[in-house]
Amino acid sequence: MKTRVLGFAGLAAVTAAAIYGLFVVPADLNQGDAQRIMYVHVASAWLAYASFGVTALAGIGYLWKRDLRFDAVALAGAEVGVMFTAFAIWGGMMWGRPVWGVYWQWEDPRLTTTALLLALYVGYLLLRRLTDDPARRASRAAVVGLIAAVDIPIVHFSVIWWRGLHQGPTIGDPGKILNPSAPLLFVAALMAMVAAFTLVWVYLMIRRYQLARVDWQIEEHGRLGRITAARRAGMAPAATTAGNEEPAS
Amino acid sequence: MRELRRAAAVALAIARKDATAELRGRQAAGSTLFFAALVLLLFGFALGPDSRRLTDAAPGLLWLAIVFGGLLTVSRLHQLEADDGALEQLALYPVDRRAVYAGKALAGAAAMLVLGGLLLPVVAILYAIPIGAAWLPLLAAVLLGAIGFAAVGTAYAGLTVRLRAREVMLPLLMLPIVAPLLLAAVKATGAALTGDPLGELGSWLQLLAAFDVIMLVVGAGTYGFLLEE
Amino acid sequence: MPQTTIYVAPRFPGTLGTTPLAVATVELARLFGRSAALAGVSVNVEVGRTVALLGPNGAGKTTLLRLCATAIRPSFGSLAIDGLDALRHPEQIRGRVAYLSHATGHYDDLSAAENLRFAATMFGWGAAEGAAVCDEALAGVGLDPVAQDRVGTFSAGMRKRLALARMLVARPSLVLLDEPHAALDDEGMALVDQLLGQWHEAGVTVLVASHQAERVARMADGAIRLDGGLVAEVTGAGVSLGSSVPTLTPQVAATGMDR
Numbered sequence: 001m002k003t004r005v006l007g008f009a010g011l012a013a014v015t016a017a018a019i020y021g022l023f024v025v026p027a028d029l030n031q032g033d034a035q036r037i038m039y040v041h042v043a044s045a046w047l048a049y050a051s052f053g054v055t056a057l058a059g060i061g062y063l064w065k066r067d068l069r070f071d072a073v074a075l076a077g078a079e080v081g082v083m084f085t086a087f088a089i090w091g092g093m094m095w096g097r098p099v100w101g102v103y104w105q106w107e108d109p110r111l112t113t114t115a116l117l118l119a120l121y122v123g124y125l126l127l128r129r130l131t132d133d134p135a136r137r138a139s140r141a142a143v144v145g146l147i148a149a150v151d152i153p154i155v156h157f158s159v160i161w162w163r164g165l166h167q168g169p170t171i172g173d174p175g176k177i178l179n180p181s182a183p184l185l186f187v188a189a190l191m192a193m194v195a196a197f198t199l200v201w202v203y204l205m206i207r208r209y210q211l212a213r214v215d216w217q218i219e220e221h222g223r224l225g226r227i228t229a230a231r232r233a234g235m236a237p238a239a240t241t242a243g244n245e246e247p248a249s
Numbered sequence: 250m251r252e253l254r255r256a257a258a259v260a261l262a263i264a265r266k267d268a269t270a271e272l273r274g275r276q277a278a279g280s281t282l283f284f285a286a287l288v289l290l291l292f293g294f295a296l297g298p299d300s301r302r303l304t305d306a307a308p309g310l311l312w313l314a315i316v317f318g319g320l321l322t323v324s325r326l327h328q329l330e331a332d333d334g335a336l337e338q339l340a341l342y343p344v345d346r347r348a349v350y351a352g353k354a355l356a357g358a359a360a361m362l363v364l365g366g367l368l369l370p371v372v373a374i375l376y377a378i379p380i381g382a383a384w385l386p387l388l389a390a391v392l393l394g395a396i397g398f399a400a401v402g403t404a405y406a407g408l409t410v411r412l413r414a415r416e417v418m419l420p421l422l423m424l425p426i427v428a429p430l431l432l433a434a435v436k437a438t439g440a441a442l443t444g445d446p447l448g449e450l451g452s453w454l455q456l457l458a459a460f461d462v463i464m465l466v467v468g469a470g471t472y473g474f475l476l477e478e
Numbered sequence: 479m480p481q482t483t484i485y486v487a488p489r490f491p492g493t494l495g496t497t498p499l500a501v502a503t504v505e506l507a508r509l510f511g512r513s514a515a516l517a518g519v520s521v522n523v524e525v526g527r528t529v530a531l532l533g534p535n536g537a538g539k540t541t542l543l544r545l546c547a548t549a550i551r552p553s554f555g556s557l558a559i560d561g562l563d564a565l566r567h568p569e570q571i572r573g574r575v576a577y578l579s580h581a582t583g584h585y586d587d588l589s590a591a592e593n594l595r596f597a598a599t600m601f602g603w604g605a606a607e608g609a610a611v612c613d614e615a616l617a618g619v620g621l622d623p624v625a626q627d628r629v630g631t632f633s634a635g636m637r638k639r640l641a642l643a644r645m646l647v648a649r650p651s652l653v654l655l656d657e658p659h660a661a662l663d664d665e666g667m668a669l670v671d672q673l674l675g676q677w678h679e680a681g682v683t684v685l686v687a688s689h690q691a692e693r694v695a696r697m698a699d700g701a702i703r704l705d706g707g708l709v710a711e712v713t714g715a716g717v718s719l720g721s722s723v724p725t726l727t728p729q730v731a732a733t734g735m736d737r
Contacts, residue, residue: 255602264600266588329585333578333582333585334581335581341577343569343572344598344600
């Protein structure tokens with residue numbers, strides 16, 4: 001019930017923030033209306049990275065505690081995260097076309113890092129699909145999630161240095177949005193969208209986790225069923241000859 | 250202290266065993282080297298015949314060839330465990346699994362160092378690169394790149410050795426992870442070859458070193474979980 | 479066939495009949511995908527006993543051995559080797575257990591001696607003693623004429639002998655054998671029998687799964703017969719049914735989702 005309220009709240013928040021960002025806040029002088037995409041793009045990107053962090057931490061949790069609930073959280077983070085990542089990249093490209101003139105710009109560190117993030121997520125999810133045994137799947141996924149999460153900061157620094165020597169286009173730097181000298185309204189619109197997206201993110205994570213739990217419970221009942229069926233079908237153990245215990249049931 | 254010595258002995262024994270197997274199974278290691286050289290040749294056909302363009306692209310092409318050869322190398326080092334079920338035995342020895350990881354990563358790094366080192370003259374010839382005085386920083390870049398690739402590759406090869414669709418999953422998982430390694434190694438190589446006009450060689454080598462250290466630590470910490478079934 | 483005594487004394491010797499039990503399982507189960515290879519086995523095996531694992535194909539003999547070797551983790555239930563919980567202290571268990579599986583696990587490009595020397599280092603032997611132990615083990619299994627040959631050239635029987643030599647180098651207190659007689663000629667099978675005898679004498683606990691029930695039963699103190707992943711029958715000395723828990727409660731090892 002609470003989750004449903006959260007879902008509606010998130011939906012309402014996104015709508016409100018979208019209206020604010022689309023109609024209320026003035027357009028950017030340089031980029032025009034295209035700049036409005038940034039509110040959604042940046043919010044999406046932040047949550048994509050946050051999801052990845054969740055996946056990595058949950059993976060560590062599994063390796064430490066061997067509790068498959070951690071793995072369910074990791075899976076939720078990965079699936080929700082891949083959504084936000086894809087959306088962020090799409091938003092980035094949609095913004096890039098009118099502003100840069102091209103869909104892709106190798107010198108934009110955020111875009112390239114996010115693209116790698118998508119590749120890492122997809123690899124993670126594919127790996128999960130290829131492993132049947134739940135425990136082994138959780139172990140492998142945890143390792144991959146951890147290595148990938150550790151890699152992201154390295155990627156971040158390397159692509160920033162990569163660009164460093166080329167004076168990339170200063171107009172059209174998405175980082176300018178967060179420049180403190182930017183008008184307060186821009187920042188407010190961005191923060192509103194981030195908050196709204198976060199609500200939606202939490203909702204999606206909870207729902208996906210619940211789904212994973214149900215999936216697991218169904219599978220577990222199936223497995224337990226196999227065991228009890230095997231026990232019933234198997235021969236009742238006879239008593240030992242060199243007398244000790246009572247015969248087992 | 251005694252544990253450290255024991256771990257080192259274990260790691261060295263594993264590395265020595267892998268190296269012996271690599272040298273004896275000469276065809277496989279040599280084939281990988283030849284394949285990488287072939288890739289370099291093919292790049293010439295793909296991007297040539299303008300020599301200027303090839304010379305400019307040389308660092309990137311070299312490292313792509315090293316990466317492709319490296320994928321085959323790390324995969325092979327774990328395949329030799331899988332062939333007769335030796336991996337299961339390896340998982341059952343009363344040894345610290347981080348030492349097992351260290352041994353296999355050491356063997357992988359050595360194999361890739363040889364691969365990279367032998368590709369340098371090939372690149373020099375095919376793309377008209379004057380290596381000359383730059384051989385030391387070049388070798389440093391190859392060494393650091395080899396270590397980093399082997400660090401990640403050992404872990405992922407261990408992960409995929411029993412995985413379905415192994416041949417595609419190993420590259421699929423590895424390539425995004427080694428993207429920064431590739432980037433830094435190419436930049437370092439380029440800087441070394443042009444005499445480092447912007448003074449960036451040191452920074453790129455440091456980035457490589459940082460990558461190596463981080464990946465070795467994470468790899469060692471997680472390899473044990475991958476050996477279990 | 480040289481009748482030398484092979485040095486088999488375990489590094490962690492127990493005494494016949496004392497606790498803790500060499501092997502103690504409670505509702506031990508292991509699932510592979512949808513099928514239960516082991517569906518709830520509770521047995522106790524005393525230290526120093528030789529126990530035969532009997533049963534048809536697919537009964538769970540190999541799975542039980544692999545669980546005892548800590549090669550795989552249990553899906554449910556618990557397992558203790560020499561009183562050590564398999565989930566909490568697997569490394570300590572590995573130091574005392576040697577497992578002969580269907581796959582012999584050698585490196586084809588290395589010689590028999592090199593394979594064994596590598597194993598010796600893994601088991602903790604130093605350089606000099608390791609060499610001596612390896613030579614002795616190779617001689618004991620009759621492989622010294624081919625010690626320097628690549629294992630890739632070996633027959634299945636020779637590979638098995640090398641695997642047995644590796645077990646000797648390990649000096650285990652619990653020996654797990656999965657079909658040791660398979661792929662061996664008469665001489666090889668006699669070697670296995672000799673080893674079984676020597677292990678028994680040295681107080682090493684042995685669990686041997688075999689189709690050759692009569693041959694093994696002659697040498698064994700007791701027997702566990704499995705069928706369909708469950709214990710069908712327990713006979714002989716030194717082995718008994720363990721306590722069984724009325725309801726099957728999944729271990730944290732594999733779940734956590736029922737809460």
